[in-house]
Amino acid sequence: MTELLRLEKICKTFPGVIANDNVDLSIERGEIRALLGENGAGKTTLMNCVYGVYRPNSGKIFWKGKEVHIHRARDAIALGIGMVHQHFMLVPPLTVAENVILGLPSPREPLLELSKVEAQIRESGEKYRLLVDPKARIWQLPVGIQQRVEILKALYRKAELLILDEPTAVLTPGEVEELFVILRKLAEDGLAIIFISHKLEEVRAICEKVTVLRGGRVVDTVNACDTSARELAKMMVGREVFLKFDKPKIEPGEVVLSVKNLSARDNRDLPAVRGVSFEVRRHEILGIAGVDGNGQTELAEVIAGLREATGGTVSILGKDTTKKTPREIIAMNVAYIPPDRQHTGLLLDFSITENLVGKAFWKPDFSRSGFLSKKKLDLFADRAIREFDVRTPGAGLKAKLLSGGNQQKVVLARELSGNPDLVIASQPTRGLDIGATEYVHKQMLEARARGAAILFVSTELEEILSLSDRIAVMYEGQIMGIVPAQDADIHEIGEMMAGVRRLGEAVGSGEKMG
Amino acid sequence: MLEQIVAVILSVELYTAVVRMTTPLLLAALGSILAERSGVVTFSMEAMMLLGAVGAIIGSGLTGSAWLGLCVAMLFGALVGLIYAVWAVSIGANQIVTSVALNLGALGLSSILYVMTFAPAKGEVIEQVIQVPSLPAWKIPLLGDIPVIGTVFFNQIPIVYFGYLLIPIIWFILYKTTWGLKVRAVGEHPHAADTVGISVAGVRYISVVISGIMSGLAGAFLSIGMLNTFQEGMSAGRGFIAYTAIVFGKWEPLGVALGTVLFGAADALQLRLQAMNLAIPYQFMVAFPYLVTFITLVVFVGKAVWPASYGMPFQREGK
Ligand SMILES: Nc1ncnc2c1ncn2[C@@H]1O[C@H](COP(=O)(O)OP(=O)(O)OP(=O)(O)O)[C@@H](O)[C@H]1O
Ligand SMILES: [Mg+2]
Numbered sequence: 001m002t003e004l005l006r007l008e009k010i011c012k013t014f015p016g017v018i019a020n021d022n023v024d025l026s027i028e029r030g031e032i033r034a035l036l037g038e039n040g041a042g043k044t045t046l047m048n049c050v051y052g053v054y055r056p057n058s059g060k061i062f063w064k065g066k067e068v069h070i071h072r073a074r075d076a077i078a079l080g081i082g083m084v085h086q087h088f089m090l091v092p093p094l095t096v097a098e099n100v101i102l103g104l105p106s107p108r109e110p111l112l113e114l115s116k117v118e119a120q121i122r123e124s125g126e127k128y129r130l131l132v133d134p135k136a137r138i139w140q141l142p143v144g145i146q147q148r149v150e151i152l153k154a155l156y157r158k159a160e161l162l163i164l165d166e167p168t169a170v171l172t173p174g175e176v177e178e179l180f181v182i183l184r185k186l187a188e189d190g191l192a193i194i195f196i197s198h199k200l201e202e203v204r205a206i207c208e209k210v211t212v213l214r215g216g217r218v219v220d221t222v223n224a225c226d227t228s229a230r231e232l233a234k235m236m237v238g239r240e241v242f243l244k245f246d247k248p249k250i251e252p253g254e255v256v257l258s259v260k261n262l263s264a265r266d267n268r269d270l271p272a273v274r275g276v277s278f279e280v281r282r283h284e285i286l287g288i289a290g291v292d293g294n295g296q297t298e299l300a301e302v303i304a305g306l307r308e309a310t311g312g313t314v315s316i317l318g319k320d321t322t323k324k325t326p327r328e329i330i331a332m333n334v335a336y337i338p339p340d341r342q343h344t345g346l347l348l349d350f351s352i353t354e355n356l357v358g359k360a361f362w363k364p365d366f367s368r369s370g371f372l373s374k375k376k377l378d379l380f381a382d383r384a385i386r387e388f389d390v391r392t393p394g395a396g397l398k399a400k401l402l403s404g405g406n407q408q409k410v411v412l413a414r415e416l417s418g419n420p421d422l423v424i425a426s427q428p429t430r431g432l433d434i435g436a437t438e439y440v441h442k443q444m445l446e447a448r449a450r451g452a453a454i455l456f457v458s459t460e461l462e463e464i465l466s467l468s469d470r471i472a473v474m475y476e477g478q479i480m481g482i483v484p485a486q487d488a489d490i491h492e493i494g495e496m497m498a499g500v501r502r503l504g505e506a507v508g509s510g511e512k513m514g
Numbered sequence: 515m516l517e518q519i520v521a522v523i524l525s526v527e528l529y530t531a532v533v534r535m536t537t538p539l540l541l542a543a544l545g546s547i548l549a550e551r552s553g554v555v556t557f558s559m560e561a562m563m564l565l566g567a568v569g570a571i572i573g574s575g576l577t578g579s580a581w582l583g584l585c586v587a588m589l590f591g592a593l594v595g596l597i598y599a600v601w602a603v604s605i606g607a608n609q610i611v612t613s614v615a616l617n618l619g620a621l622g623l624s625s626i627l628y629v630m631t632f633a634p635a636k637g638e639v640i641e642q643v644i645q646v647p648s649l650p651a652w653k654i655p656l657l658g659d660i661p662v663i664g665t666v667f668f669n670q671i672p673i674v675y676f677g678y679l680l681i682p683i684i685w686f687i688l689y690k691t692t693w694g695l696k697v698r699a700v701g702e703h704p705h706a707a708d709t710v711g712i713s714v715a716g717v718r719y720i721s722v723v724i725s726g727i728m729s730g731l732a733g734a735f736l737s738i739g740m741l742n743t744f745q746e747g748m749s750a751g752r753g754f755i756a757y758t759a760i761v762f763g764k765w766e767p768l769g770v771a772l773g774t775v776l777f778g779a780a781d782a783l784q785l786r787l788q789a790m791n792l793a794i795p796y797q798f799m800v801a802f803p804y805l806v807t808f809i810t811l812v813v814f815v816g817k818a819v820w821p822a823s824y825g826m827p828f829q830r831e832g833k
Contacts, residue, residue, distance in 0.1 A: 053709070053830075074711030089706035091699045092822075101692075102699050103710035110691045153710075 003065065004029050004192045005050070005081075005161055010059035012045055014401070016393025019045040020056070021216040027161065032183060032193045034203040034224065037213035038236055038433040039405020040391040043196050044086055046213070047163045051083040052076040082154025086165040086196075086404050086431070088146055092139040096132050097121060100153050117156075124155055128185050129178070142293055144175035151182065162186065163194045166404070168202055169431040172291045172459055180206050198405075198433045200229040212236055237435045247445060252469070253282030254317075256422050256453035257303065262312035263477075264295075264302045272298040274477035275312065280422070280453040285444060287468030287485070288457040291497055295477035296457045297339055300426040303455065304336040305329040316422055335420035337411055339427035339457075346407055348400035352392060353381035355399050356414050380417075388413040389439065404431045409439075416443055423447055423454045429463060441467055461493065475499040515792055522786045529666040531785060533674060534740060536778025538563070538732040540677045543756040543763075543770050544684050545728020549721040551688065551765055553701040553823040556722070557613035558598045559729045560753025561620035565590040566733025568624040571744040572631050575646040583646070583738050584673075584731065591730015592723050594620065599722040603715050606827030617753070625746045648742035649673065673735050680728075685767040697721060701821035704828040714828045729753065751804065758807045762814050765821065773810075780806040 005027040012020040019042040027033055035043050048054045050061065052070040061068055063079050070076050076083070090099050097117045106113045118134040125131045130148045138146060147167060154162050164183075168176045183193055183206060197203050203210055204224045212219040212235045219235050234240060257280040266272035272295040280286045288296050301307035303314050305326040313322045316332055330336075346355050357377055381395040390409045392402060399407060408431060416423070425444065429437045444467060448454055458464050464471055465488060472482040473496040480496040522528055542563060546556040566587040573579075573586030594616065601612045632644050649671040658668040667678075688694040696717050699707040704714045732752070737744050755777045762776070763769030780803040788799045 051709075072711065073709045077711060083709075085709070089703070089709045091703040091706050093702055094695070094699060098695055098699075102695060102707065103712045106692050110693055112690055112692055112695060 002029050003027070004063070006062040007046075007050070008060040008062070010046065010049055010061070011057045012042075012049055012054060013057055014393075018216050020049065023059070023213070023216070023218055025211060025218070027192050027194060029160070029192050030187050030190050031209065032187050032195055032207045034207035034210040035194055035196045035213065036198075036200075036203060036210055036232060036236055039409075039436055040403040041213040041236075042216040043213055044165055044403065047083060047165060047194065047196070050076065051081060051163065077157050080158055080160035081163070082157060082159030082161065083163040084147065084150040084154065084165060084167060086169075088143075088150055090138045090146055090149060093137060095135055095137050096141075096149050096152075097134040099138060099149055100134075100156050104157070120156065121152055124152060128155075128182050130182055143170040144172065144178075147171070147179070148182075159191070161192045161194070165196045166198070166431055167195070168197055168199060170292075173461075174291070176202065198431070198437075200232050200434070203232070204229065214238055233434050236433065247467070248449070250283040250449065252284040253451065255279045255281050256317055257455065258315045259303065260313045262299070262302060262314060263310045264298050264307055265310055266295075266298055272477050273302065276474075276477070276479050277312075278472055278479065278482060280455055282451045282453055283448055284469045285448055285454040285456050285467055287464035287471045288455065288474055289461060289464045289471055289493060289497060290459070290474035292459045294474045296474050297426055299474070300336070300424050300455065300457055304334065304424050306336075333418065333421045335415035335418070335423045337415050337423070337425040337428045339430065346399045346411060349398055351396045352385065352390065352399055352402070352410055353377055353395045355410050356381045356384050384413040384417055389436075405433055405436050408432055409436060412440060412443065416447060419450060420447070420452055423452050425454065426457045427459065428456075429458065429460070437463070461490065465490070473497055518790050518792060519787065522783070522790060525786070526662055526665055528782060528786050531782035532775070532779045533666060533670060535781040535785070536775050537674050537677045537739075538735045538752055539756045539759055539774035539778055540771060541673070541680065541732035541735065542729040542753060543759045543774050544677075544680045544767060545731070546725040546756070546760060547684055547765060547767060547770060548687065548697050549718070549725040550760055551701045551821055552697045552718045552721040553704065553821050553826065553828075554599075554602055554718050554722055555609040555613065555825045556725050556760075557610055557757055558594065558616045558753070559725070559756050560749055560751070561598075561613070561616040562591045562594045562726045562729030563733035563736065563749040563753050564620040564624040564747070565594050566730030567737040567748055568627050568733075568744055569730060570734035570738045571644070571646055572627065574648070574738050575632065575644065578647055580647045580649045580738050584649075584734050587730045587734035588727045589730070591726040591728070591733065593726070594730075595723040595726020596719075598726070599719045602722065603718045603827065606829065609825050621747055628744050643743050645742060646738060648738045671739050673731060673739055676731075681767050681771045688767065701823055704823050708828070708830065729756075732756075755803070755807050758811050761818050762810050764818060776810070777803055777807055
């Protein structure tokens with residue numbers, strides 16, 4: 001095989017952080033290479049150096065054997081490097097075809113010619129099973145399809161190397177399978193692919209070789225098939241990681257959250273939650289399983305007061321909160337971890353400290369007669385950063401400069417630091433490395449031990465099974481059934497997630513089952 | 515009194531006036547849609563209009579050609595646009611604050627330029643009204659002969675016709691050209707545009723300069739198109755009204771054009787009614803178009819969907 005890309009001694013520092021430290025890497029045509037590493041290990045930064053988003057402080061980049069200088073994305077694109085960013089770079093109000101040709105000259109310059117692009121999108125779509133409607137607008141598409149658009153965008157620019165930064169973090173298990181089929185086809189055609197992920201099983205399924213980064217350095221490059229998930233985890237974190245944990249048995253207490261016959265609509269004004277009822281008690285974790293986009297996100301938002309209910313009631317500790325504002329609900333000691341840290345979870349242009357106290361700044365602990373006490377804020381922030389192991393040079397850093405996983409830790413630190421009575425966690429481990437995931441799970445169990453009621457929404461069946469006391473499965477806005485975790489059968493739950501099976505009387509009156 | 519009002523509403527003069535009062539708003543607002551869609555707030559149209567107005571007078575007065583006056587107006591507008599772009603795009607200053615500063619500065623600068631050009635001797639005041647060659651009306655063959663409609667729409671000065679054409683032109687640029695696609699992408703997601711190699715600053719600079727040229731033309735219409743003289747502060751808040759029309763029209767060419775017609779009509783009605791010497795207080799009449807603008811802003815701003823990066827300077831991280 002021939003070498004396509006070689007990195008020699010790449011270094012990249014940010015004020016206070018060494019993101020990449022003498023990194024060497026060599027990628028061949030037709031290979032699918034995994035890049036593994038903890039949150040903040042420097043994976044995204046390294047790829048951004050290759051793609052021209054950042055310029056390395058030192059080191060060399062060779063492309064097809066020749067040294068190249070990549071100053072901006074345009075240079076990388078011209079060489080044949082395509083990148084699908086961790087946070088998609090698509091313009092939401094534009095159509096698929098418009099996004100694909102954006103920045104490229106048209107055959108009838110200065111006029112747009114979309115029909116040819118549309119035809120080509122359909123053609124590659126069929127060739128690589130990347131089916132997308134070229135006329136659809138991005139905001140209308142689910143994330144799985146948006147990702148296909150990103151891949152199409154790279155292919156349309158004749159990419160020979162495709163970098164995918166955590167492509168599966170936002171995908172459902174089915175979509176992941178489809179993506180793998182696509183990637184294998186692309187690799188067969190000679191494309192090289194760099195695949196960043198935290199999910200060890202996935203990495204072992206699709207990649208031959210795995211390069212592990214820790215603290216900005218390459219730890220090793222190993223063959224995926226010769227290495228167990230456990231060994232990989234150890235290389236990443238630098239210590240033994242417990243992929244499984246014990247969950248002590250605790251009798252549930254009083255009812256904290258009670259949802260009756262709740263309905264709501266999604267952003268497109270279509271029914272998203274359709275007559276859902278359940279209860280969550282103290283010392284209990286109710287897992288909401290389901291394929292992404294079946295109303296779980298909307299359900300969590302309604303309970304947190306962020307979305308209007310179109311029917312039914314929500315009550316927290318006996319009080320009707322259906323019509324209450326988010327702030328009133330927060331004041332009832334409710335924590336909400338949103339699924340989308342970039343848009344609703346964080347104020348990206350604000351510092352970590354400001355984000356940490358963003359929810360409680362008006363409380364007397366932090367403000368005196370309307371003014372914030374900087375000293376108290378800083379103390380609080382430093383403690384939270386230490387406790388939640390946020391990797392940052394300082395509390396004053398803007399949230400957008402943190403690595404994806406560390407952003408999520410800031411959200412968690414903010415939400416869990418007030419000993420909440422109710423925790424609504426919507427996809428809290430999305431994009432987190434195994435160390436951090438382990439940490440979130442521990443936090444959830446601790447909150448449970450302290451007496452919190454926890455609503456845990458996740459598309460990862462594994463973690464739902466290991467964490468929950470009871471499991472509710474959502475499909476097309478309805479609860480297909482609620483089962484106690486100890487008698488849960490993966491197949492049964494899988495079928496309910498696909499909408500095939502439904503536990504007879506369980507619909508709408510789940511708590512009788514629990 | 516009611517009869518008189520009805521008479522005004524039924525008069526051809528009113529509608530001719532509507533077209534005339536709409537034109538400057540239309541030119542500025544439509545010409546600024548590109549800049550707005552690229553994410554830059556064009557609250558600076560007032561400054562561009564004022565300098566356009568004085569530029570037209572100077573150009574026309576010094577050369578004796580109204581057409582060269584137009585060119586000078588566009589040049590002055592473009593220069594204001596360029597200065598604004600340096601602050602708003604390169605330096606990344608707050609766009610509203612910069613606009614307000616420019617608008618105030620333009621008020622003084624336009625008068626100074628006017629006096630410097632036309633004062634009989636240094637330090638003297640201009641006593642009589644300066645008259646310069648103004649643009650002639652062009653009657654469009656055939657169309658101009660249609661009764662009423664011909665008089666109202668097709669018996670105007672050329673800038674008016676250009677205004678009509680601007681509606682489809684801007685729409686076409688925005689939706690049918692690669693440049694328009696870049697403008698929309700830069701306004702909605704500058705970071706994404708940057709990663710595919712589009713120069714965010716370049717797109718914004720050009721769009722803001724276009725806004726300057728078109729607003730300068732609007733200013734020329736005020737001085738050598740309507741009155742054929744210059745008065746201090748003669749744009750009289752039309753830059754702000756044009757801005758309101760953009761918000762009202764939700765940044766879509768046709769909607770924005772409708773907005774300018776609404777405000778232009780309010781202004782024309784007020785003028786015609788004033789001329790009738792009715793028992794309505796004069797102050798109310800003068801305030802009427804601004805009142806309409808204000809109410810529309812209150813009603814529509816809440817519902818407006820701004821371009822996602824609106825008013826925000828773009829900067830790459832960590833270079
Ligand atoms: N523009 C920036 N300015 C300052 N620090 C930065 C910047 N970008 C990244 N960093 C820091 O560099 C380090 C590496 O970040 P990077 O995003 O590459 O991590 P990652 O391996 O992609 O992690 P994740 O899995 O969480 O996405 C982190 O400590 C991060 O805070
Ligand atoms: Mg990353």
